[in-house]
Amino acid sequence: MIRRLSLAAAVVAGGVLAASPALAHPAGASPSLSLLDSLVVPASQQFGTPFGGISGIDYDPASGRYVAISDDRSALAPARYYTLRLPLTRRGFAVTAPVVTGVTTLRDTNGQAFANGTVDPEAVRELPGTDRLAWTSEGAASTGLPPFVRETSRDGTFRREYRLPDAYRPSATNGVRNNLALESLTVSADGRSLVTATENALVQDGPAATLTHGSKSRVLVLDRASGKARAEYVYPVSPIAHAPTDPANPYADRGLTDLLAIDKTDFLAVERSYAGGVGFTIQVFWTTTRGATNAAGRAALTGTEKAMPKKLLFEFPEADNVEGITWGPRLADGGRSIVAVTDDNFGTAGTQFHLLRYGTRR
Incomplete structure (x- = not known):
């Protein structure tokens, strides 16, 4: 059975966005986000494979479908992505469960399903004008498994891999940290670049x-x-939101879990903070590369780089582990929607889908 969360709304004003042909804002207007509706897929649901661990999502306006990637490391079933539908009414979701229309196994460079523990899928995006998807793997720095960004055909077949700078290759003194690597992915507004963090x-x-x-x-x-890096910027992740209160679970962390391109320079950034005994704090920021230092090719930051500025737009009043966001369909009144999804880590919380309105306010 699917249970629906209570309707809630929360808006926090943020910084001013640069105008773009697709998202032009009136002079003096600021972006805003508000929560319209939510639904939950209970744990242990089966859609051909165990449904859960959803870490990335993307919407294709041409077909009306979503793709959603699971971070199952081929432990419960082969690494995979789902195709699904989430139709809307004037008030919110038109369904009490996503309509899952397919499950696709992701393939390694040899055309085989990934072996257990050799991949950690985290983000996925449709590539405009192609029959391909782009996706990231966080790897496993603790065992020396590097992260990657790849393209796949819709049937899961490997097509190409992007070249990550050597600075990202994990070692004791270099590279990504374990479980703090490439969670995010978005396609630039002009479609010429992939942006991860x-x-x-x-x-x-x-x-x-x-x-x-x-x-x-x-x-x-x-x-x-070219498949190569063209720019690198510093994004300032905020401090952990709360201290842990559970002596049996003193763990706490915070990280950047997804990016969503607004225009050529501006993005929405999702930060997820967790503390044992407290739970999750999920915040969405506006950020921009305008004025930030391009640190491309630097083996290590010098500390003199000007970071991307950011402004808090929204904090979820009730949410679990949000790891993916995407632009959704137009709302009935013509407004823009965003759909967010949570990673339940195949636990008991279930997978949440959240529908938000993106707009402007003075």
């Missing part, structure tokens, strides 16, 4: 987030034509 700083760039200090994540812009 580390959840926290690379080892050589500084410490991970703490209760008193944030962390310097790198936002990596990859050129679709």
Whole structure:
């Protein structure tokens, strides 16, 4: 059975966006987000495979379908993505459960399903004008397994891999941190680039987030034509939101879990903070590369880089582990929607889908 969350709304005003042909804002207007509706897929649901671990989502306006990637490391079933539908009414979701229309196995470079523990899928995007998807794997820094960004055909077949800078390759003194690597992915507004980011700083760039200090994540812009990095920017992840209160679970962290391109320079950024005994704090920020230092090719940050500015737009009043966001269909009144999804880690919380309105306010 699918249970629906209570309707809630919360809006926090943020920084001013640059105008673009697709998203032009009136002079003096600021972006805003508000929560319209939510639904939950209970744990242990089966759609051909165990449904859960949804870490990335993307919407195709031409077909009306979504793709959603699971972060199952081929432990419960082969690494995979789902296709699904979430039709809307004037008030919110028109269904009490996503309509799952397909399950596709992701293939390695040899055309085989990934072996258990050899991949950690985290983000997925449709590639405009092609029959391909782009997706990321976080890898496993603790065992030396590097992250990657790849393209796949819709049937899951490997098509190409992007070249990540050597600075990201994990080692004791270098590269991505374990479980704090490439969670995010978005396609640039002009379709020419893929943009991903580390959840926290690379080892050589500084410490991970703490209760008193944030962390310097790198936002990596990859050129679709060449497959190579074209820019890198520093994104300032905020400090951990709350101290843990559960002595049996004193764990706490914070990271950048997804990006969504607004125009050529501006993005929405999802930050997820967790503390044992408290749970999740999920915030969405506006951020921009305008004025930020392009640190492309630097083996380590120097500390002189100007970071991407950011402004808080929205904090979920009731949400679990939000890891993916996408632009959704137009609302009945012509407004723009965003759909967010949670990763339930195949636990008991179930998978949440949230419908938000994106707009402007003065």
